[in-house]
Amino acid sequence: MRTFKNQFFQSFLGSQLRKIIFTVLLISISSLLIFTQVEKTETIKSFRSSSIGIVYFISSIVTSPIKLIENSILRIDEIKNLYDDVQQYKKERILESESFQELVSLKLKIAEYEQLLNLNKDQEYNFITSRVLADLSDKYFSSMLINIGANNGVFENMPITGPSGLLGRVTEVDDNISRGMLVTDVSSRIPVSVSEKSFQGILIGQNKKNPRIEFIKESGQVRIGDLVTTSGKGGIFPPYIFVGQIAKKGEGYIEVELFEDVNSLTHVRLINFSNNISNDF
Amino acid sequence: MIFDRDKKNNFFYNDFIINVIIFISISLNLFSSNSIFDFTLLTCVIIFLSKGSRMNWKYPLYIFFWGIYSDLIISYPIGYSSTLFLLFLLMNQLSNFYGIFFLDIVRFFILFISLIFVFIFEYLAVYYQFSTNIFTPLNLLPLLIALIFYFPLNYLLKNNLKLYVSKE
Incomplete structure (x- = not known):
């Protein structure tokens, strides 16, 4: 009886131990995959890009009932927002018409000055509008899925904007779906220009609502409320795209409040900027 | 029949249900x-609450591929979720191995320590x-929610489905 018990205990222990060793082995393989950054190799990169469509298709089928409920709640919220917007529009209509006149006259003035200075004209670019399929903006690596891909002329590093400002850039492209990395992502680095004096800095994502600007030499001269735009350096983003405004200044950091709120967006614009030559960001 | 609850098919039944739950959750x-x-x-x-340690050796392999997905x-980064999922499976297996499977409070404490460890590891990895x-008190919220979900999930898996948590 004792021998039988011992044998049973040993076989149980053996089988349990084997499973634990196998799990530890798999953990080692997974860790190795992280540390070797296997996703940066061309094969895995292309596999990852080409699998977005399939993964999204499978996931969307599984989660369709939850999505349906979520969409219904969003619709109700949208109707309420629409009503508020109409009321706001009625109030601001007169003011807006004055601002519009001012903008037109400013644009004409700039064109005149450019002609007088004999300046080279900035490169013109058009855009493609796309629907946001999924928003993963609250993770450490913030990204979004959009419903256009290589078949629609999307390419890697295309800048993504909303109606009010910059959102990020395209990082993975499948035939009909693409993934965009947002400016709040911890690995996002964007060259920006601050205030009308064009202080140069780098906008760095913090996994928070407000990214920070670093490497700015004249940080003492930056004021809260100063406008932040893309500088155009690096060739990925065109210059003068609105990003946000300075919201907070602390010891060694400057925080930027973004103009765009990705959570409230249903559509985005992908700018077809052909100076897109660098992959260093 | 797929959902036949005889002993022979129980492995498949257990594997199938738990994989579907993990698939939906991911x-x-x-x-x-x-x-x-x-x-x-x-x-x-x-995964921590699943009956992984009593399932066949393929279960860690499934978890590995769910991580890639x-x-x-x-x-x-490829391998991140797999490592995370497998670490919790290992905690599950170890708590089984040392015979503390029935003590909910101890298991909860192990989960709490594991989540804190994961949080610190993530923080240091991103920092370096x-x-x-990246630290803000708001980042602790998902962790607390996951901890709170331990009790309903444990109740559901243990009492309703009677598939995952062993009570031998």
Whole structure:
């Protein structure tokens, strides 16, 4: 009886131990995959890009009932927002018409000055509008899925904007779906220009609502409320795209409040900027 | 018949159900646009509560591939979710191995320690790789939600489905 018990205990222990060793082995393989950054190799990169469509298709089928409920709640919220917007529009209509006149006259003035200075004209670019399929903006690596891909002329590093400002850039492209990395992502680095004096800095994502600007030499001269735009350096983003405004200044950091709120967006614009030559960001 | 509950098919039945639950839980990541629910952490809790240690050796392999699938969805570095999921499976197996499977409080404490460990590891990894301090009290919220979900999930898996938590 004792021998039988011992044998049973040993076989149980053996089988349990084997499973634990196998799990530890798999953990080692997974860790190795992280540390070797296997996703940066061309094969895995292309596999990852080409699998977005399939993964999204499978996931969307599984989660369709939850999505349906979520969409219904969003619709109700949208109707309420629409009503508020109409009321706001009625109030601001007169003011807006004055601002519009001012903008037109400013644009004409700039064109005149450019002609007088004999300046080279900035490169013109058009855009493609796309629907946001999924928003993963609250993770450490913030990204979004959009419903256009290589078949629609999307390419890697295309800048993504909303109606009010910059959102990020395209990082993975499948035939009909693409993934965009947002400016709040911890690995996002964007060259920006601050205030009308064009202080140069780098906008760095913090996994928070407000990214920070670093490497700015004249940080003492930056004021809260100063406008932040893309500088155009690096060739990925065109210059003068609105990003946000300075919201907070602390010891060694400057925080930027973004103009765009990705959570409230249903559509985005992908700018077809052909100076897109660098992959260093 | 797939859902035949005889002893022979029980392995398949257990494997099938738990894999479907993990699959749905990971897929929900695509549609969660708030900072409260982190479905990756909730999947970790499900794996921690699953009867993985009593399943066949293929179970860790399934978890490994679910991790790769999760990384493809949320665009994390390949291997990140697999490591996380397998770590919680290992905690599950170890707690089984040392015979503390029935003590809910002890298991809860192990889960709590594991989640804190994961949080600190993530924080340090991001800090050293991107020189970015990501800590905010708000980041602790998904962790607390995952901990709170331990009790309903444990109750559901133990009493309703009677598939995952052993009570021998």
